[in-house]
Amino acid sequence: MIERTVYQCEYCMAHKARPKVLFSKYRMRQHEEQCFYNPKNRTCCTCIYNDYMGEYGGIIQANNCIYPGINMYPSSLPKIQCVFWKNKKEDKP
Numbered sequence: 753m754i755e756r757t758v759y760q761c762e763y764c765m766a767h768k769a770r771p772k773v774l775f776s777k778y779r780m781r782q783h784e785e786q787c788f789y790n791p792k793n794r795t796c797c798t799c800i801y802n803d804y805m806g807e808y809g810g811i812i813q814a815n816n817c818i819y820p821g822i823n824m825y826p827s828s829l830p831k832i833q834c835v836f837w838k839n840k841k842e843d844k845p
Contacts, residue, residue: 763789767797788830794837796830801838 759780764771767789788797796802801819819836
């Protein structure tokens, strides 16, 4: 048996059943900087105005913005650094 150290994304862990797992600490830091679930990236995945969240073939599908006055349709990737973004976690009772 070989013992190995693995690294899990702290943002994916909070939102996904199967979070990202890598053997390299450096690569995990790179992933976390770009992770759709990292609130710093202001994506649809962590926004209160996103009313759809799912995966199709392992690809995140989350871009159905219900912000008043915005007419967007679901696309294959979430929007990044959205000016209308509002954190889901801060607005939950």
